[in-house]
Amino acid sequence: RRPGLAPPSGTLHAWGYGILSRALGRRPQVADELTVRSIVQELIPAKQRRVNTDPLQPYLDGLSLIRLGLRSPEAVEDSLDDVTGLADAFVPFRERLRAKGVIDFDEQVFGAVEALLADGELRRAVQAQHRHVLVDELQDLTPAHVLLIRLAAGPAAAVVGGGADDQEMSGHVGAGPRVWIEAVDYVPGRA
Numbered sequence: 001r002r003p004g005l006a007p008p009s010g011t012l013h014a015w016g017y018g019i020l021s022r023a024l025g026r027r028p029q030v031a032d033e034l035t036v037r038s039i040v041q042e043l044i045p046a047k048q049r050r051v052n053t054d055p056l057q058p059y060l061d062g063l064s065l066i067r068l069g070l071r072s073p074e075a076v077e078d079s080l081d082d083v084t085g086l087a088d089a090f091v092p093f094r095e096r097l098r099a100k101g102v103i104d105f106d107e108q109v110f111g112a113v114e115a116l117l118a119d120g121e122l123r124r125a126v127q128a129q130h131r132h133v134l135v136d137e138l139q140d141l142t143p144a145h146v147l148l149i150r151l152a153a154g155p156a157a158a159v160v161g162g163g164a165d166d167q168e169m170s171g172h173v174g175a176g177p178r179v180w181i182e183a184v185d186y187v188p189g190r191a
Contacts, residue, residue: 012145016112023115031102039096043089058082067110068142109144116151127154138163
């Protein structure tokens, strides 16, 4: 390393955003929560408002589970209460984001994974830039985060993880301590 050149660092979402920006040839705006909620509200069946409830939150959680949990829209709809029509709304939701020229928080990772899977040239270029990867808070990785790391780092990279097994986010979108146990399987030869 040359003096004065620090290795790049950032969150996995920022990494995904950079990869997705490269794939799109532009830096997309990240939609605010109001924009995301308005899109979801347009796509789901009208719900009767109840006191002290947020009828959109289960749908927002479901969209995260689909993308960051790498689960099928149908399986997520079947597994959650109060998300009738979620599976049918998934593709139109993403299409509306694209039509507005924006992405949401989860799309930074999910879109980057899709781009890396679809474009071998992009994947090779990204892998060439990431020979050493340090992942902090390993216990909070979702399946989509793990796949992003595997695709972007590639088989030749040295991947090192750290974190605390007693601080996991209670299975948020598939995160949990199983990452510690299965790390060798996620990045073979790199644990």
